[in-house]
Amino acid sequence: MAQRLAMPAERSGDLTQLQREYSGSEILLRCLIEEGVEVIFGYPGGAVLPIYDSLYHGAVKHLLARHEQGAIHAAEGYARATGNPGVVIATSGPGATNLVTGIANAQMDSIPLVCITGNVNQNLIGTDAFQEADITGITMPITKHSYLVTDVRDLPRVVKEAFYIASTGRPGPVLIDIPKDVSNAKTDYHYPEQVHIRGYQPKTDPHPLQITRLHQALAEAKKPLILAGGGVVSSGAEKELITFAEKAQVPVTTTLMGLAGFPGKHPLWLGMPGMHGTYAANHALLECDLLIGIGARFDDRVTMGRLDKFATGAKIVHIDIDPAEIGKNVDTYIPIVGDVKKSLSASLDGLPRSRSQAWVKQVQSWCREKPNTYRDSDQVLKPQWVIRHLYESTGGDAIVTTDVGQHQMWVAQYFPFAKPRSFITSGGLGAMGFGFPAAIGAQLAHPGTTVISVTGDGGFQMTSQELAVIALSNIPVKVAVLNNRCLGMVRQWQEIFYKKRYSEVDLADSPDFVRLAEAYHVKAWRAENKEEAVRVWKEALSHPGPAVVDFRIDSEENVYPMVAPGKGLDEMIMGEEES
């Protein structure tokens, strides 16, 4: 549960008294408090000195990362775990550019973020001044919107708009770039009560006519299928989706971003579709006669870019809050522009039961007969077994974060998520180094929940410096490194598509992760086989503070099933039979 830290009035401390005029940095802080911000992730520097001076009072909790990329991924983790905008502060120049990966990540996965950067004084902008970077220009393609504040009197309106834009409609990152002279300038302070942006009025209510058409299509469908994506999670529509699927008797496949948006143990769930999807999900996509995309964008990891082999016999219904998604990748028979939760709610009234009895039996038999498989071993530790064990040892009651790559796919395949927002991953951008700092943000949002950062030996080394943060603030994140001594997914592709010409994927000379963690004063263990894995993982889980477990897994293990690039969903390479 998210613990509200304290109400704004109690937290405002020194700021409540005194002056009639406030500096830009004080105004910024007041605005953040007004917006209910619980925690800021950030890193100080020259251009944000005034802002950090305002933070000195401790009116809002600030978490000092060890790299701006760590700060923004932590802010994303917080946002993904709560649905509320994550807030990150970085200085001008390199501080700002270090945010770029996180901003792009949030843009791709539609995550609400408010990114605050300092900039040099306005009279220096454009002069290639020390630590100057045109961060609004650099981030223009990867933000939902951005502001360069040129007048301190605009600041409250800009902050209000930024939070509004970040968190409504299709969420996304908003950047506020504040030159140092604006942070220092003084003016009186009024926080606007309302926001009106003429060019931004997201449409959330679905058109009733399209809902009626959906009902008609469902009543006629014999092989309906729901493709649920991240939009289900971001609109909080899990309950509505379950009711919809059960009432209309429609099986559900969830994209990577949609995982945890529908219970992984539900009899109507088929698993994830696409490149590493299940047999049941992919074959359901091939054979369905009605495909209902819900908050999913039909991206190339789902369709394989082979629309000639994707749901070719199906009428496609597409529910999405972003009108630009409809018709972008697939031709849509019934477009429903609206908030997913509102659209599903609206369609529940009068929702017919589809004629799917035989179809449901069919897809369920695929689930039974063709589950994801791997060949287990008592000699080497298999990553799939480790993920299963993480699931069983927690009863699934955990938030799991990942980077990108093999470990991410194994989590997606072998950890059946039950609760929304319990799976936090870098989906669209596929950023290594995301999961560990994201776990820090998720843990701050949910202090009482077990938060596991499943990562690889490659990704962990991209942001492992944040071990300092979990140690110092005693943030009890459990890091499970699936250590295969190589860049597993790249190695897998080189094995399959490049004749085993392994080019620059060997990470055997990585540091000893146990000693690395210990150097940061974080408890750590290593496991080389099942017996050790069970024992040390139990210790790590019961340890009250942060922990790192180095699971030394089989370095040759591949992710299956797999659809090779350029192939259709009908050409799946299946995993080895269980022995």
Place this chain on the structure above:
Amino acid sequence: MRLILSVLVNDQPRVLARVAGLLGRRNFNIESISVGESEEPGLSRMVIATRGDEQTMEQVQKQLHKLVDVIKVQDLRDHSAVERELLLVKVGAGPGTRMEISGIIEPFRASIVDVGPQSLIVQATGERPKLEALMELLQPYGIKEVARTGVTALSRGMNKAGMALTANG
């Protein structure tokens, strides 16, 4: 297919960069963009000429709508619209050819706006095919420099809003 969009945008710094950047990164073709003040203070009108198939044209409009600084996108295919472009062309011309050129451009309602010893500047406005035709006729005299504004356009009559979509997030 060619499409002309009339886009009302906030008169903000970088708004042209936002629009042009969007069109570029989404791999949309841009024939021309022209920007100027609109009838409403604080708003500019951008006229974008672009090419692509029907699906792409729809995507261009939807993606433009997602920009917070875009207030309205009008597809001028839905309207009867006036479309114009201004052409300035410097043509090689001595005392012997000035009168000839003057005769050539007359039916185009173009005018000579500058005369030098060895060249003159012709100004013409109109739709693209007309300007192309003029250029072709001037070619033999030697075209030294060309500047064109790109297309600007306005829907006819009082139907200002027309079929315009409203802004969406």
